Structure formats: structure tokens, C-alpha cells
Amino acid sequence: MISPDIGLWLQERTALGILPAKVLEAIAQEISEQIVPANQHLVVENTIPDGLYILIEGQLESDRHCQTGATWIGLLPGATINLRELLLNEPAPRTIATLSECKLWFIPAARFRSLVVQYTEITQAFSQQLAQEVAQLSSRLSYDRERQAALLPYLVTKANRGVVGKSRYAVRLRQQILEASRVGDSLCDSTYRRSVLIFGEPGLEKDNLAALIHFGSDRRRQPMIKVNCNVLSTSGAELFGRVGGKVGLLEWLGDGTLLLNNVQDLHPELMPKIARLLASNTYTPVEKEGEEGRGPEDEITSQAKIMAIAERNLPAIETQVGYAIKVPPLRVRKADIKDQLEYYVNLLCRKKGLGKNRVTPEALRRLQSYDFPGNLRELESLVERALVQSNCASELTEEIFWAPETKKKLFRVNLLNAYPWLRRFLRSPWWPDRINYGFTLWFFAVVVAVLFVAPQNRAENLALNMFWAWWWPLILLGFPFVGRLWCAVCPFMIYGEVTQKLSLWLFPRQLKKWPREAAEKWGGWFLWGLFTLIFLWEELWNLENTADLSACLLLLITAGAMICSAIFERRFWCRYLCPIGGMNGLFAKLSMTELRAQQGTCSAECTTYQCYKGGPKKGEGLETGGCPLYSHPAQLEDNRDCVLCMTCLKACPHRSVELNLRPPGIELWTTHVPRAYEVALLLLLLGGVFLHRLPQLQSLLGLNFDLERFFPHLGLSLLALIVPASIPLLAYGGIWLLPKLSDKYARPRPFVELAYGYLPLVLGANLAHYLNLGLGEAGQILPVTWATFGLKMEGLPVWVAPTAVISFLQGSTLIISVLLSIFITQKIARQPVRSHWPQHLGVVLLAASLWTVIISNN
Numbered sequence: 001m002i003s004p005d006i007g008l009w010l011q012e013r014t015a016l017g018i019l020p021a022k023v024l025e026a027i028a029q030e031i032s033e034q035i036v037p038a039n040q041h042l043v044v045e046n047t048i049p050d051g052l053y054i055l056i057e058g059q060l061e062s063d064r065h066c067q068t069g070a071t072w073i074g075l076l077p078g079a080t081i082n083l084r085e086l087l088l089n090e091p092a093p094r095t096i097a098t099l100s101e102c103k104l105w106f107i108p109a110a111r112f113r114s115l116v117v118q119y120t121e122i123t124q125a126f127s128q129q130l131a132q133e134v135a136q137l138s139s140r141l142s143y144d145r146e147r148q149a150a151l152l153p154y155l156v157t158k159a160n161r162g163v164v165g166k167s168r169y170a171v172r173l174r175q176q177i178l179e180a181s182r183v184g185d186s187l188c189d190s191t192y193r194r195s196v197l198i199f200g201e202p203g204l205e206k207d208n209l210a211a212l213i214h215f216g217s218d219r220r221r222q223p224m225i226k227v228n229c230n231v232l233s234t235s236g237a238e239l240f241g242r243v244g245g246k247v248g249l250l251e252w253l254g255d256g257t258l259l260l261n262n263v264q265d266l267h268p269e270l271m272p273k274i275a276r277l278l279a280s281n282t283y284t285p286v287e288k289e290g291e292e293g294r295g296p297e298d299e300i301t302s303q304a305k306i307m308a309i310a311e312r313n314l315p316a317i318e319t320q321v322g323y324a325i326k327v328p329p330l331r332v333r334k335a336d337i338k339d340q341l342e343y344y345v346n347l348l349c350r351k352k353g354l355g356k357n358r359v360t361p362e363a364l365r366r367l368q369s370y371d372f373p374g375n376l377r378e379l380e381s382l383v384e385r386a387l388v389q390s391n392c393a394s395e396l397t398e399e400i401f402w403a404p405e406t407k408k409k410l411f412r413v414n415l416l417n418a419y420p421w422l423r424r425f426l427r428s429p430w431w432p433d434r435i436n437y438g439f440t441l442w443f444f445a446v447v448v449a450v451l452f453v454a455p456q457n458r459a460e461n462l463a464l465n466m467f468w469a470w471w472w473p474l475i476l477l478g479f480p481f482v483g484r485l486w487c488a489v490c491p492f493m494i495y496g497e498v499t500q501k502l503s504l505w506l507f508p509r510q511l512k513k514w515p516r517e518a519a520e521k522w523g524g525w526f527l528w529g530l531f532t533l534i535f536l537w538e539e540l541w542n543l544e545n546t547a548d549l550s551a552c553l554l555l556l557i558t559a560g561a562m563i564c565s566a567i568f569e570r571r572f573w574c575r576y577l578c579p580i581g582g583m584n585g586l587f588a589k590l591s592m593t594e595l596r597a598q599q600g601t602c603s604a605e606c607t608t609y610q611c612y613k614g615g616p617k618k619g620e621g622l623e624t625g626g627c628p629l630y631s632h633p634a635q636l637e638d639n640r641d642c643v644l645c646m647t648c649l650k651a652c653p654h655r656s657v658e659l660n661l662r663p664p665g666i667e668l669w670t671t672h673v674p675r676a677y678e679v680a681l682l683l684l685l686l687g688g689v690f691l692h693r694l695p696q697l698q699s700l701l702g703l704n705f706d707l708e709r710f711f712p713h714l715g716l717s718l719l720a721l722i723v724p725a726s727i728p729l730l731a732y733g734g735i736w737l738l739p740k741l742s743d744k745y746a747r748p749r750p751f752v753e754l755a756y757g758y759l760p761l762v763l764g765a766n767l768a769h770y771l772n773l774g775l776g777e778a779g780q781i782l783p784v785t786w787a788t789f790g791l792k793m794e795g796l797p798v799w800v801a802p803t804a805v806i807s808f809l810q811g812s813t814l815i816i817s818v819l820l821s822i823f824i825t826q827k828i829a830r831q832p833v834r835s836h837w838p839q840h841l842g843v844v845l846l847a848a849s850l851w852t853v854i855i856s857n858n
Helices: 006-013 021-030 083-088 109-118 120-154 168-182 206-215 249-253 271-280 334-352 361-368 375-389 420-427 430-453 462-482 491-506 516-540 547-567 572-577 579-590 599-605 647-651 676-692 694-701 710-741 751-788 803-829 833-855
Strands: 032-036 041-043 051-057 060-066 069-075 095-098 102-108 196-199 224-228 257-261 305-310 323-326 593-597 657-661
Touching (some): 051 083, 051 109, 120 249, 206 257, 224 249, 249 257, 420 430, 420 647, 430 491, 516 579, 547 572, 572 579, 676 694, 676 833
16 A cells, blocks of 8 residues: 555655655555565666666665776665656666665556656656756756866876885885875874875886876875976966956866975965965965965865875975975885896886796896985886897896996906906805815914024025015005905914814803994004004014024014914904904005905895894805904905905805905095004104114114113104104194195195105105015025034025115105005095195105105115
């Protein structure tokens, strides 16, 4: 039965309520009630309707299939189904199905058409409604055309790509994008900060990240526009519109997303307006000329989501945004270069219709060693250029990538690549373990024994001759070529390692960690003090010609290494306390070779740090105990803390370690970090040359000190060490006074930086001194050997250079040292020559003094 108040229900709850009461009563008479089970099709798309349905109870769902997929719409009680189709005699535009059991009122199609013919009011009422809908639709279409025309030049249609890579930076960036996509979509709170700032260097595709944020948010169906801030007028009328005039982009945008690209290029007058927009989403349209300023009541609140991109720090903007993303540059995301490279290769190959290309490991390492100032865009252009150059080859090799060399790579040649046999030797057990434990360990013991038991003068003691006439000249001559190479085969530390292993075997325990802070602060001064004592001992007790005292010196240094090795892990003595190691590290700065690692490869590929910590065999990396000096090759800035033991080369599974040929001493004006105790040691070594020539110096100055007496000898020795060191200090005082005397001179660099300019002179002076022993006595090795064992020396060959030749080589060494000192001083200072002439004069004066005491008295 049909309820008598059906007409009232139809009037209040359905679209038929616009009809007169008599028509509703007539419709009510034709209604029949139906109960339709769930999951039944009530209407099928593109079929002629069988009647008019009115939903009373239950749930209906309507869907329509189109090119973009299916669109589902839920229908509520009171919904009138097929009304339009029956009036216009059209097929059903969509399918309607029951989600639950539904109670419906039904009028057959034939009976409804009869009512339409009988009551013209039905046609008239719905014709007026259709006309209104058509007018509204036309107005909306016109507005949409205007809106589309206004937004089209700025429209962003899609995000080009996601964040590529698996590094922690890439993971964090993806998380930040997800969080930013949720920021600013809560419109219920007018004070809610909805703006997002994306900050980073050029070339990081920050606009693509902004697109990812928009298309991953609830606003994805709304438009997104990108406006370049460098083209905005000072008033910002393009964004905000004008009062009574042109509509601004913010009004056209509605609930969409506005991306302000490169806000650092905004005109200063516009910056406060943009800051307010980012802070509160409010703005004020631009007034016409001559109008008074508008007040706060005229502000408009935009419903758009505001995002900004900046390439430098902007405090006025950064404090106003609700969420900020700092995009890391590619140089700190070296672990992502491999994935990014493969992505670009696959993308570009697909565009060109090519098969997949393989990138060689060497090419990858080269790219990882480059810092990419242009970031992702530069990498993409490199890949595109490489594909063109390779002529679509299936393998992309190192040669076709044109990445410029970084400053740390300039003027370097990797000897391990140039000479593969050298790499094989340095990775073999021979270097340095078999040499150390098969030869040096026992040879050093023999040398010390000979020093004690053989004749005590240098002319009859093989070990003494080798120590002073062979070792000193050769090690000084080797510094410019191989740096601290001697430390890799040094007997002091070999006995230290033996002590360490035996002590752990006899007394198993955990060795102590290094007191790094105290060692960095005081270790250099300790070895400086120890070297001072060695100099005084050498001079006062004539160590050069006293074998047992020379043996005691060697044993004392060895004892220091053994004691430290029994207490601390690895080579604590070598790193901080050894006087010979301190001298080697200082002169190694002038070496033409260096051991380094490719920082990009280390940061991108390495996760175990076996070269530093040690570890088991991995890939081509061998099992090692880690760097004995706790130095990571990728972090080395100079040669001071590398003993060329090649542990890192053996441990590295990624071929990152390099042995480079470089300009000698280049680190002194590039990556060098000055240290006061190193400068003190440098000046001490300078004074040591004068100390070695104390008799000649006394004769030259006309002094009458009795060197056979201890205290006069000690006093003169201290003066010989101190006075030459005062000349660099006085020269720096002259440099420091130059800006005071004239405005033409810039303030100089600190003394601890400029003092390294004397380093070539100090090395050259020591070498010139020991050339006299090397060229004058080293060639007597055969007679000295025979004399050591009590045999006759007559008739044995002797190779001794003439005095003139020795003097020539000594003079040449000093002249070259002076030129190199002036050159390095200028490179360190980075100022005109005239501003540092006092130091250059000091170098010349010292060289002239050394010439006098070394060469003139040969």
C-alpha cells in the first residue's frame, strides 16, 4: 500500500518537489513499491530506462566508465533515477547498482510518459531547470576558459621523476617530500602555516621535488603553477591582482598550488609581501595609482598551497615557512651516483631507441671522484654527451666522461694505473712484511752489535759508516721523491710490533686507546724536545765518531717504540712521539708523491672502512689490521701521517687508493694545516745544520771557546740552535711592519703559515751538510768493512768524489733550495713579492751563511 502522504514526501525529499501539488498527486497514484536485493543492477549504462525510480531506503552506487577509468558516486534516499533520460528520451549514461537491500518507488516508463503528455507542467518545470543549468554550465565553462588561459603559461602538468638512490640522504629526502605533501591541506585553521620552502644549490631539480609534493597531496587534481620570481614586477600585480582591475594568479588558482621559483631573485620591495603570503596565506591586491593604502580588513586569504624554491639563505623567508626541505648536493650523495647514472643511461637510451648500455667501474669511480658543481643537471648532460660520443656503444668507458678534475686531482698521475707491476708489488706480502721480518729485523740487530763490538771510529766501523755516511744522505735525498717511505721499513717500529705481539701472547689483554687530544696537543712538542736533546748529545759527545753512543741512540728510540707498543694499540709512537718520524713527516710535505684515495668512491661504495679499521678479506681487498697510524687515505690532507705501508691499498676492495705523482710540496699552499710545533721543529732542524758545523762557525766568527770543556761547548751549541731560528722571526717582524709603513701592503698571513716557506732551505741545508759525508766517505765502504773485522785495508777500491765536485753539488743544492723557498713562500702568501721581501731576504742571508760554513770550509 502507498502511504497517503507520498505527495508531501515527494515535495520535500526529491527533485520532483518543484511540481504543483496536483501533479505530485497524479504521480503518487502511479507509484508502486519494490524491494531490490543487494548487488543488483538497477540501471545499465547505455540502455533505455524501464521506468522512474525513487530511492526510499538503502544504498545505491552509480558508476560511469570513461577514458580515465571508473567514477563512483553514492546515491542517498530521495534520489530520483532516470528522470532526465525519460524526459529527453535518452539512454542511461551510467550504471546504478544496489549496495544493500533497497526500498524503491517505481513508475513504468510508459506510464511516466503519459503523465508528461497529460501534465505539461512537468515539461515546463524541468525545461526551466535545464535552462538554468545550461546557463550555469556556460558561465562555468567561460570562467574555466579564462582561468585556463591565465594559468596555462605557468602550469606544471606532472613530476618528471622521483628521488633516485638508496643513500640515507635519498631516504630522508623521500620522507620529507611525503611529510611536505601533508602540510598545508588542513584548511579549517586560518592561521595554519601551509607554505613549504625547498632550499639547495642550482641543478638539484628542486622544482621537480615541488611537483612530487603537489601530486602526492590531496590537491593533486587542482592546478599547480610555477612563477619565476625574477620576472615579477615590483608591485607583484601578476600574483595579487589589482583593485578593480586584472585578477591575480592567486585568485585564479583557487585551491591549487603556487610554486615561487628562485625567491632569492625577488625585488626587495616585493620581499615583505611574499613573506606575509608564506607566513599566513594572506595578501592584499595592488592599489591603483593615487589611491590610499588599504588596511588589514582588505586582506584576502588564499586557499592555495604556497611553495618556494631558494638557492641561498634568506632569513626573512626561512622564518615564515611552515616546512623547510634542504636538498643535499650531489657531492655529499656519492652513494647515489651509481643509481642516478643508471637511471639517466636507461632514460636516454630509451629515448634514442637504444639497448641498455653498461657503465664500466672505472668510469663510475671517475664520476664519483668529481664534485659536480652543477649537480644532477650536470650529471645528466655528461651522460647524454657520453652516449653521443660513444656512438651508441654497449659499454660506456672512463674516457668518454668529460668531468673536469677537482683541485685535489689537478696535476696528478696515478702511478698504480700507469705501472700495474708496481700495484702488484705493493699489494704483495713482500711489501713491507717480508722485507721487515725477513731482513730489516735481523739486519738492525747486526748493526747495533757491530756498533758495540767493532772499533769505535767511523773509519773502522762499518755500521757507523753506514749510519752517518749512507743512511742520512740517502734518507734526506729520498724525501722529495718518496716522502716517509723509510717509516714503512723502519726497524724501530718493527721491534715495536714484535713487542706488541709477544706481550699480547704472554699477557692477553686489551691495548689502550690513543689519548688523541693530549697527543695532538703535546706530542709534537715532546718529539721537538727529544730532537733537541739528540742534537746536543750528538754534538757534545761526538756521536758521529763514537759507535757505542750511536748504538745507544738507536736503542733508546727503539725502546720508546717498544714501550708505547706494549701499552697502546697500533703505532702510537710513530704517529706522535718519534723524533725521526716527526722530521720525516715534516720533510715529506715536499714529496712529489702522495698516497690518497678517491673520496667519492669511498663515500659511495665503502661501508666497512677496512683500510682504517681493518677486517677480513672482501672482494679484491685483503685481510689487514687497518692503518697503523689510524689515517684514512680519503681524509689525508698532507703526507705527515702516511708512512706508505700500503695497508689501505691492500684492504680496499674498490680500487679507491691512489699513489699519485704530483708537483712537489703542492699541499703547502692548497690543503695544508699549519702547526706551531712543526714550525718549531723546522727552526730546530735549521739550527742543527749550524750546530753540525760548530768548529767552522767558531773559526769564522773568531771565537775562542774551548770545545773540550762541557759548559762552554753547551753554551755555544745552544746559541748555534737559537740564533739561526731568530732570523725567520725577525724577517716576519719586517713583513708585519710593512702595512704599518705603507697602505700599499696587505696584512700578512700568520707566521706559522709563512714559516713553511723555509722548508726547502732547511732540507737543502741538511742535505748539503751530509753530502760531504756521503760523497766523501760512503765510497770507502769496502776498506771500512775490512777494518771492522780486523783485516788489512790496503789495495781495496775507494770511490770518493773530489772536493770540487762535492762543493759544486752542495752549492747547487743551496741555490735550488733558495729558489724553491721563495717560490713556496709566494704560493703560501698569495700576495705580491714586494710585500714579503723581508722573508726572501732572510732566506738569502741564511743561505749565504750556510754556504760559508758548509762549502767555504770544505
